[in-house]
Amino acid sequence: MKLLLVEDDQALSRELSSALEETGIIVECTETGSDADFQVMTQSYDVIILDLGLPDGNAVTWLESWRHRGMDVPVLILTARERWSDKAAGFSAGADDYVTKPFETAEVLFRLRALVRRSHNHAHPQIQVGNLTLDTQLGQLTHCGMPVSLTAQEYRLMERLMHAFPRIVSRQELAEYTYESDHEPDSNVIDVQISRLRRKLGATIIETLRGRGYRLTDPGDTQ
Amino acid sequence: MTQRRATIHIRMLAGACLMILLVLPVSGVLLSYNFQQSIHTAFDERLESLLNVVLASLEYDRVKGSLPPPDVPGEPRFSRIFSGWYWQVEGPEQTIASRSLWDERLSLADRDSLVRHDAIGPNGDRLRVVQRQVTLPGMDQPIHVMVAAPLHSIQAEMDQFNQLLWVSLAVLALILLAGLAMQLHWGLAPLRSIQSDLAHVENGDRDRLNTDLPAELTGLAGAMNRVLERDQSLIERSRQTADNLAHALKTPIAVIGTLAGRLRDDQRITLQSEIQRMDAAIRHHLSRAAAAGPSALGTPRNLAETLQPLIQGFERLAQRRQLECNFIIPETISVRTDPQDLQEMVGNLVDNAAKWASQHFKLVVEQSTDGILFRVIDDGPGMSAEARAAVMERGVKLDESSAGSGLGLAIARDLAALYGGDLHLEQAEDGGIEARLRLPDRPHSHD
Numbered sequence: 202m203k204l205l206l207v208e209d210d211q212a213l214s215r216e217l218s219s220a221l222e223e224t225g226i227i228v229e230c231t232e233t234g235s236d237a238d239f240q241v242m243t244q245s246y247d248v249i250i251l252d253l254g255l256p257d258g259n260a261v262t263w264l265e266s267w268r269h270r271g272m273d274v275p276v277l278i279l280t281a282r283e284r285w286s287d288k289a290a291g292f293s294a295g296a297d298d299y300v301t302k303p304f305e306t307a308e309v310l311f312r313l314r315a316l317v318r319r320s321h322n323h324a325h326p327q328i329q330v331g332n333l334t335l336d337t338q339l340g341q342l343t344h345c346g347m348p349v350s351l352t353a354q355e356y357r358l359m360e361r362l363m364h365a366f367p368r369i370v371s372r373q374e375l376a377e378y379t380y381e382s383d384h385e386p387d388s389n390v391i392d393v394q395i396s397r398l399r400r401k402l403g404a405t406i407i408e409t410l411r412g413r414g415y416r417l418t419d420p421g422d423t424q
Numbered sequence: 425m426t427q428r429r430a431t432i433h434i435r436m437l438a439g440a441c442l443m444i445l446l447v448l449p450v451s452g453v454l455l456s457y458n459f460q461q462s463i464h465t466a467f468d469e470r471l472e473s474l475l476n477v478v479l480a481s482l483e484y485d486r487v488k489g490s491l492p493p494p495d496v497p498g499e500p501r502f503s504r505i506f507s508g509w510y511w512q513v514e515g516p517e518q519t520i521a522s523r524s525l526w527d528e529r530l531s532l533a534d535r536d537s538l539v540r541h542d543a544i545g546p547n548g549d550r551l552r553v554v555q556r557q558v559t560l561p562g563m564d565q566p567i568h569v570m571v572a573a574p575l576h577s578i579q580a581e582m583d584q585f586n587q588l589l590w591v592s593l594a595v596l597a598l599i600l601l602a603g604l605a606m607q608l609h610w611g612l613a614p615l616r617s618i619q620s621d622l623a624h625v626e627n628g629d630r631d632r633l634n635t636d637l638p639a640e641l642t643g644l645a646g647a648m649n650r651v652l653e654r655d656q657s658l659i660e661r662s663r664q665t666a667d668n669l670a671h672a673l674k675t676p677i678a679v680i681g682t683l684a685g686r687l688r689d690d691q692r693i694t695l696q697s698e699i700q701r702m703d704a705a706i707r708h709h710l711s712r713a714a715a716a717g718p719s720a721l722g723t724p725r726n727l728a729e730t731l732q733p734l735i736q737g738f739e740r741l742a743q744r745r746q747l748e749c750n751f752i753i754p755e756t757i758s759v760r761t762d763p764q765d766l767q768e769m770v771g772n773l774v775d776n777a778a779k780w781a782s783q784h785f786k787l788v789v790e791q792s793t794d795g796i797l798f799r800v801i802d803d804g805p806g807m808s809a810e811a812r813a814a815v816m817e818r819g820v821k822l823d824e825s826s827a828g829s830g831l832g833l834a835i836a837r838d839l840a841a842l843y844g845g846d847l848h849l850e851q852a853e854d855g856g857i858e859a860r861l862r863l864p865d866r867p868h869s870h871d
Contacts, residue, residue: 210675216682254671275744281674284667284714285734285771286764292737297744302674303681303703305696319744 202317202360203227203245203378207237207260208252208279217250220306224340225353226313227381232256234263241267245377246274247317250309253280253291261287261294268295275316277309314338321364328363331420333406335363344402351401354379358394362407362417371414432615433608440604444597452593459585467578468540471554474499475571478511482569484562491560491567493520506547508574516565532568543572550575614638618645625652627724659716663764666714673706704831711835716762717842724758727766727789727796734767735787738774748784757791761843761863769839772832773800773847773859780804780856795845798861801852812849812857836861 204221208214209232218228229244231237234255241249253260264276278291278299288299297319298312314337318326328335332345342349342359351359357379362370376385395407395415408418430438474496481494491513496502501509502522512521512530519529528546530553533539539555551572559566614637624630632652633645677699684695735751742749759766770787777785781802788799807815815833836859837847845863852858 210679212679213675213682216679220682220685254675281671281678284663284764285767288771289733289737289767292740293733296740298741303678303699306682306685316744319746324746 202247202313202357203381204229204313205237205240205244205246205249206230207232207234207250207255209233209254209256210252217306217309221310221313224310225356227357227379229382234260238263238267240382241272241274242270244382245374247320247378248313249274249276250279250313251276251296253278253287261290264291264296265294273320275320277312277316279304279309311338314340317364323364328366330363330366330417331406333359333363333402333417335360349401351398354394355398355401358391358398362415366417367419369410369414369416374414433612436608436612437604441601444600448593448597452589455589456586459589460582463578463581463585467552467573468554471540471552471571471573472538474511474573475554475556475569478513478571479556479558479569482513482560482567484560486562490518491515491520496522506545508545508549508551508572508576510545510551510570510572512570512572513567514570515563515567530570530572532570536566542575545572545574552578614641621645625723655719659762663714666710670706670710674703677702677706707831708835708838711768712838714764715768715839715842716765718760718844719762724760725763726755727757727759728753728755730759730763730766731770734771734774738778741778742785745778747778747781749778750784750786750788752787753789754791757789757796759796759863760865765839765843769836769861769863770798770800772836773798773861776800776832776859777802777804777857785856792862795862795864798859798863800859800861802856803852803854804856806851806855806857807849809851812851815849833859 202225204226206214206218206221206228208217208230211232214230214232218230221228229240229246231240234257237249237251240246251260251264255263260278267276275297276295278288278296279302280288280291280299281302291299297316300309300312315326318328318337323337326336326338328337334343334346335341336343337360340356342351342356342363358375361375361378372391375391380386395409399407405418407415409415477498478494478496481496482491483494484490485492494513496511499509501507502511502524504524505526507524510522510525510530512519512525514532521529525546530543530545530551533541533553533555535555536557539553541553541555543551543553545551552575553570553572555568555570557566557568618633618637618641621630621633625633632649635642635645635649637645681696681699684692684699686692687695731751731753735753738749738751761769774785774787777787777800781804783803785800785802788801790797790799833847833849840847840861840863843863845861847862848860850858850860
């Protein structure tokens with residue numbers, strides 16, 4: 202999962218991003234609305250955390266303009282404000298959920314995972330493809346009921362493929378959503394990661410579609 | 425409520441009526457009296473001149489030694505019998521009288537000088553009599569000459585005058601009253617305009633009073649406007665302060681909270697409970713600081729419109745959290761609650777329901793006889809009666825992992841109390857919680 206954190210308080214930004222990174226999420230931080238605007242328009246994210254109290258103008262206005270330009274990435278509002286009118290303004294601008302400061306990292310994580318899952322049209326917190334089960338809340342992949350140990354990068358690739366199934370995921374998309382913006386890898390790096398996953402989960406678990414990308418093997422086809 | 429004071433209108437009207445009822449009759453009586461006096465004087469003078477005419481036509485006949493009946497010119501009524509107009513001359517030996525007296529005689533006043541007096545005539549008429557004692561040339565004894573005229577002739581004049589007087593006074597009274605009514609209408613027009621302005625401000629059609637008024641009232645309207653503006657700016661300022669303080673305090677607390685997440689369990693739990701206490705205190709006091717409470721001129725606003733942004737937000741939130749939600753708000757209900765206060769109360773309740781609901785939550789608003797009832801219902805795990813009673817106490821939370829759930833209810837309850845309303849928690853039909861918030865139609869301060 203790749204996330205943009207828009208938070209002007211450096212201490213909070215640092216602590217929250219490191220807490221989230223520990224769970225395997227790629228977090229990119231910006232402090233101002235205009236920086237965020239640039240990032241949102243040029244990079245791909247699964248979810249955005251937006252602090253309503255940004256110093257350079259109203260966060261709600263930025264959100265509104267992003268939605269206006271067709272950005273459909275789910276947005277979690279972070280607010281110190283108690284007023285419902287402010288939260289309501291955030292929602293009408295296109296926010297998807299909110300967390301009030303002070304929050305516990307677990308709550309933020311819970312909301313983020315639910316939002317990402319929803320954005321891929323998965324109603325249930327557990328996504329199942331064949332023998333594979335991804336518990337989006339626990340961040341745990343199981344194969345035939347057995348937990349699979351994955352690196353953060355491997356988990357992100359599987360998360361993307363599981364969320365996207367049965368859609369084909371291009372190398373480009375995998376690169377954009379599972380690596381940090383400044384470190385997008387060559388396509389053969391992704392090939393290497395995919396073959397590692399095949400070694401862990403079985404050779405037929407991921408199929409390569411030449412020139413189009415990767416897809417989890419449809420269980421109906423293999424049986 | 426204190427006894428209602430009479431309106432200015434009634435005071436002025438009563439004062440003026442009293443003046444009219446007092447002054448006009450008194451002046452009427454005075455006028456009438458003066459007129460009567462002058463009529464009487466004129467009548468007496470006329471009688472005296474008639475007396476002089478009678479005197480002038482008297483001549484003593486020395487030969488016969490008697491007074492021949494004089495021929496009094498210019499007054500034919502002396503010849504008409506019992507006309508009330510009489511003369512009489514009383515000498516030592518004989519008494520002669522006008523033909524009108526026939527064989528009656530007037531009684532003589534026993535005095536020497538000029539006498540004017542009232543007497544009763546032969547046919548019961550009230551007469552005015554003028555009598556004088558003279559000594560004619562050739563006579564050695566004085567004679568008494570009397571002229572009498574009926575008082576009813578001036579009485580008629582008096583009556584006529586009085587009638588005219590009272591009619592004119594009555595007309596004058598009516599004109600005065602009409603003028604007064606006009607004066608009241610015109611003079612009090614600015615007051616009425618302030619009154620209707622106030623009504624407009626109360627209804628929310630306008631946010632300030634018109635100051636295009638007479639000099640006596642411009643100051644008042646201006647002061648009123650300044651109070652209204654100050655009221656609004658005070659609320660705005662304290663809300664701004666509360667906001668800034670919230671932002672300034674909560675971000676560092678959030679940092680500490682995130683750091684605490686990495687500590688050993690025992691340390692983390694202690695630190696997090698302290699953080700929650702700080703958060704609860706901040707939320708509680710700032711929500712009070714930001715509350716406007718019932719204002720002097722609570723403007724009624726449409727309830728559905730006021731809650732619309734909130735409902736949109738919750739609908740989106742429910743959709744994202746995969747919950748069903750229902751909002752049943754009659755379009756016709758209007759409230760005099762400050763819109764932000766109302767959003768705080770309803771927002772906290774619905775937020776709580778959205779937090780606990782397992783599949784659906786709803787808000788149902790009903791107009792009841794004693795106010796407006798907001799029912800916020802969820803299908804969550806619910807609470808025992810004791811827990812429901814305890815949960816609204818400040819800072820008490822049922823589940824430490826669901827931060828601030830009880831606090832939202834306590835805030836809503838405090839705000840409701842500010843408006844003279846109340847909040848109760850009940851067991852919902854399907855096991856969850858039903859929060860019942862009641863707000864009176866006319867908020868009254870309960871601070």
